[in-house]
Amino acid sequence: MPAPSSDFSSNESFEKTNAGNADVDNTDADNADKTIVIVRYGELSLKSKGVRDRYEQILKNNIQQMLEYHGVSFSKIQRDFGRIFIHSKDPKAAAAAALVFGVVSVSPAYSCVSEPDKIVSLCADIGEKMIQDGETFAVRARRSGNHSFTSNEIAKQCGDAIWNKLLESGKAPAVDLTNPDKEVFVEVRQKQSYVYSESIKGPGGFPTGTQGKMVVLLSGGIDSPVAAWLMMKRGVEIVPVFFDNEQYAGSIVAEKAIENAKVLFSWMPGRKQKIYRIRNGEYMEKMMQTTGTKNICLMCKRFMFRIAGAVMEKEKASGIITGSSLGQVASQTAENMLSETYGLCLPLYHPLLAFDKQEIVDIAQKIGTFEISIRSNGEKECLAVPEKPEVKAVLTAAVSEEEKFIFSIDEMIQKTVENAEIIEIKI
Ligand code: ATP
Ligand code: MG
Numbered sequence: 304m305p306a307p308s309s310d311f312s313s314n315e316s317f318e319k320t321n322a323g324n325a326d327v328d329n330t331d332a333d334n335a336d337k338t339i340v341i342v343r344y345g346e347l348s349l350k351s352k353g354v355r356d357r358y359e360q361i362l363k364n365n366i367q368q369m370l371e372y373h374g375v376s377f378s379k380i381q382r383d384f385g386r387i388f389i390h391s392k393d394p395k396a397a398a399a400a401a402l403v404f405g406v407v408s409v410s411p412a413y414s415c416v417s418e419p420d421k422i423v424s425l426c427a428d429i430g431e432k433m434i435q436d437g438e439t440f441a442v443r444a445r446r447s448g449n450h451s452f453t454s455n456e457i458a459k460q461c462g463d464a465i466w467n468k469l470l471e472s473g474k475a476p477a478v479d480l481t482n483p484d485k486e487v488f489v490e491v492r493q494k495q496s497y498v499y500s501e502s503i504k505g506p507g508g509f510p511t512g513t514q515g516k517m518v519v520l521l522s523g524g525i526d527s528p529v530a531a532w533l534m535m536k537r538g539v540e541i542v543p544v545f546f547d548n549e550q551y552a553g554s555i556v557a558e559k560a561i562e563n564a565k566v567l568f569s570w571m572p573g574r575k576q577k578i579y580r581i582r583n584g585e586y587m588e589k590m591m592q593t594t595g596t597k598n599i600c601l602m603c604k605r606f607m608f609r610i611a612g613a614v615m616e617k618e619k620a621s622g623i624i625t626g627s628s629l630g631q632v633a634s635q636t637a638e639n640m641l642s643e644t645y646g647l648c649l650p651l652y653h654p655l656l657a658f659d660k661q662e663i664v665d666i667a668q669k670i671g672t673f674e675i676s677i678r679s680n681g682e683k684e685c686l687a688v689p690e691k692p693e694v695k696a697v698l699t700a701a702v703s704e705e706e707k708f709i710f711s712i713d714e715m716i717q718k719t720v721e722n723a724e725i726i727e728i729k730i
Contacts, residue, residue, distance in 0.1 A: 339414050340389040340397045341497055345407040345507055348385055362405045362510040363387055368573030373399040397503055404536050406505030412497040419452055422489060422496045423464045430465030430487050431472055433500050439479035440465065441486050448493030461489055509538030511571040516540040517622040518615045520607055523559030526626030526655055528672035529663050531567050533654045534624050541567060542577055542618050544611050549584025553682035562675045568730040579614055580724040586715050587687055593707045596689040600634045601701050604643045612649045613720045622650040629656050642696035
């Protein structure tokens, strides 16, 4: 399984977030070598206190699960107002934490007690290590709590100390506050201070599990894994439902869908997961006996939605996600999408509706599903797709087709769901 790429990682400028005054308890406070990862989060800090507490606790658990999944060693994870701190010397810790939904950015940092001489000496050591001969630098400091110095004063003292240390080591120091080659960030809190040089961008959004659970119609294609990932980023847990068209399906479609599901699960590790594999060859065959070829895709999609609705109820989920993107293929014209859902009362979400294909591909590459989705053995993915599918269905087209069925659609749904293969996976 491809590991999610770290493409969310990029240096970003120092962000002003709402640092609180309460400090984490660092029993090794005097040990300046102790490394820590500062985790920042965004939107959830705007919630009311009770909700924020709950979300922060979920985020903390999710970070722990991600660290364990990536085999990162750590001694503890602590919540502090507006921040989570991971106590770890493992160089993989920051990159792993930056994969967790809800995380806006992370910085691997050194910490020391909030005493000016300790902060200044730590800055000088770190500055000397990271700034090369001839490179310009700047110190950016921020402070919260009660101290005998301001953030400007500590920034100046740190800058002077770095300057002197560079000189001592034979490097030519140069300050550029506007566009420096290197930046040293200092974050002073009440008892502890943190010094770091880089921020790795996280995916943002909400922690997985804060927005309930939804069923996702997951195919082997490029789009639906991206749609699922975007909803996961907003805090949704997913239950993938894959339709195996059996005699009408290409031979590698199922394995691609299952592999994509596993990649998606790796973004929310530490849980028992389920994939529903729905075998709908019988429905396809019976439906095609009564439906004109033009409408096959319409009727297939309608059946998928109904089955997804049944799985949604079974799983106590609250929505159905698809990878539909307006106009992308025949089945996704506005007219078809309306006809496909006419008379159905289902909470369908199409997060990619307004995305261009290239935008979808870019995300698929970042999240690790693209290479699986484009795998091909030369076969068609669905042999039932007609040469000229309906692109402008009238509103009631699908309903009129269903009236021609010589089988009970409700019984077919029940039977198909009962025969579903539930693949259980622990990631
Ligand atoms: P994708 O690239 O996600 O496969 P697509 O571009 O091939 O989508 P359609 O075949 O029209 O487009 O499917 C639209 C959506 O319907 C998909 O994004 C997916 O959510 C759902 N879907 C299509 N085929 C399947 C399938 N075999 N199993 C589950 N869901 C499917
Ligand atoms: Mg596609």
